[in-house]
Amino acid sequence: MPRWQEIKPLVKIRPPGFGPEARLASAASIWDLREIARRRTPCAPFDYTDGAADQEVAMRRSREAYGRVEWQDVTVLRDVSAVDTSTSLLGAPSSMPLALAPTGFTRMLQHEGEPAIGRAAQRAGVTYALSTLGTTTPEDLASAAPDLNRWFxxxxxxxxDFSQELLERAKDSGYSAVILTVDTAVAGARLRDIRNGLTIPPSLTLKTLFDMARHPAWWYNLLTTEPLEFATFRNFDGTVAELVTSVFDPALNWADIDWMRQHWQGPLVVKGIQSVEDARKAVDHGADAVIVSNHGGRQLDRAPTTFELLPDVVDAVGEKIEVYVxxxxxDGGDVVAAVAQGATAALIGRAYLYALMAGGEHGVDRALEMFSAGIERTMQLLGVASLKELDRGHLKMR
Ligand SMILES: Cc1cc2nc3c(=O)[nH]c(=O)nc-3n(C[C@H](O)[C@H](O)[C@H](O)COP(=O)(O)O)c2cc1C
Incomplete structure (x- = not known):
């Protein structure tokens, strides 16, 4: 039997931690942050973030595709003590090949919202795109994070006229590029939102009152901070689908991209490209970059899997414009795989929203640290010292 004197130095009883720091310290991955987010957030806003369209096949396939990557050409015994993860996106420096995708309704998910995300992105040296359906105005985000590389x-x-006014506001408040999202001719069918009866702002029904008892902090924060509203459409009251239908234009076509090109002189990014042919057309119509995206599987279910489509798009237009996915x-390994397939950068949506719901601004800091450390570690273990060295020889799909 070991004696107490021998065991004593090994015993380290720490008092249990409380508060956001302790909560976040226990998270080792984005999946852990998602679990914390799920516990802390009422079902309707959590599902709004976590869910996708119809049977959610496209979302599942997106994640599975990265699981099929097997690294090749792994080089050992190479000095990787200093790897360089930095790059540039449309001429602006970025500490890593990662940017934060636009996501709407953010303050409904967690009350700190877009300013918290913007400040965390600014600290990490990465770009953040504010959504038209944001809950913070372009001007307010600019003053919360003045040194952030901001896209609108x-x-x-x-x-x-309203679109033009928004472009003027983005320009006047220092947004360096505009992303035009083109995969929303109509609203996707988000079945979880329908089942949860999601409205914006959340309405007080019997169900929500019951939910208040289970998530008092979330409701307290919602009700004691600035009223929740779409910064660009004040006073909208209805379901997400109703809003989306009233905003989106199913008649949108390439002539509208030409209109955009005339009214926005800065870099233009077309988001939601899902075919090689459309990527080529985007170049012809003056895009400076495309995002190969199916809206995180929230629009067309069974849409092409973006990671698999990426190499073909890069081969078709990668010499002329930047291609993102x-x-x-x-995690960081997913980002390195996307760069090896030819992407200039990868964008994340849910990953930073889970982090926000798990721990507000500190949560987003934590998620960005995880990505930064993961990108660096993957490069070191692959034996790659800079992003330029990554190519398709580094992976095969199992
Ligand atoms: C809650 C939520 C809201 C979103 N809102 C928008 C939006 O307003 N505009 C847009 O272009 N894309 C929006 N997206 C799509 C993201 O920009 C991005 O394409 C997608 O989240 C990427 O997939 P991921 O979540 O698996 O990283 C949204 C995504 C989520 C999860």
């Missing part, structure tokens, strides 16, 4: 995501409204990216 636009849904082109039927009302072109999003959908299903959950």
């Amino acid at each position: 995501q636009l849904y082109l409204f039927k009302d072109r 999003d959908g299903g990216i959950m």
Whole structure:
């Protein structure tokens, strides 16, 4: 039997931690942050983030595709004590090949919202795109994170004067590029939102009152901070689908991209490209970059799997414009795989939203640290000292 005197130095009883720091310290991955988020957030806003369209096949496939990657050409015994993860996106420096995709309704998920995400992105030296359906105005995000490389995501409204006004506001408040999202001719069918009866702002029904008892902190924060509203459409009251239908224009076509090109002189990014042919057309119509994206599987279910489509798009247009990819990216290894397939950068959506719901601004800091450490570690273990050295020889799909 070991004696107490021998065991004593090994015993380290720490008092249990409370509060956001302790909660976040226990998370080792984005999946852990998702679990914390799930416990802390009412079902309707959590499902709004976590869910996708119809049977959610596209979302599942996006994640599975990264699981099929097997690294090749792994080089050992190479000095990788200093790897360089930095790159540039449309001329702006970025500490890593990662950016934060536009996501709407953010303050409904967690009350700190877009300013918290913007400050965390600014600290990490990465780009963040504010959504047209944001809950913070372009001006307020700019003053919360003045040194952030900010992009503005636009849904082109039927009302072109209003669209033009938004572009002016983005320009005046220092947004360096505009993303035009083109995969939303109509709203996707988000079945979880329908089942949860999601409304924005959340309405007080018997179900929500019951939910309040289980998530008092979330409701307290919602009700004691600035009223929840779409910064660009004040006073909208209805379901997400109703809003989306009133905003999106199913008649949108390439002539509208030409309209955009005339009204926005800065870099233009077309988001939601799902075929090689459309990537080529985007170049012809003056895009400076495309995002190979299916909206995280939230629009067309069974859409092409973006990671698999990426190499073909890079081969077709990669010499002329920057190509980004999003959908299903959950760790640094996924980002390195996307760069090896030819992407300039990968964008994340849910990964940083889970982090926000798990721990507000500190949560987003934590997620970005995980990505940064994961990208660096993967490169070191692959034997690659800079992003330029990554190529398709580094992976095969199992
Ligand atoms: C909650 C949520 C809201 C979103 N809102 C928008 C939006 O307003 N505009 C847009 O272009 N894309 C939006 N997206 C799509 C993201 O920009 C991105 O394409 C997608 O999240 C990437 O997939 P991932 O979540 O698996 O990383 C949203 C995604 C989520 C999860």
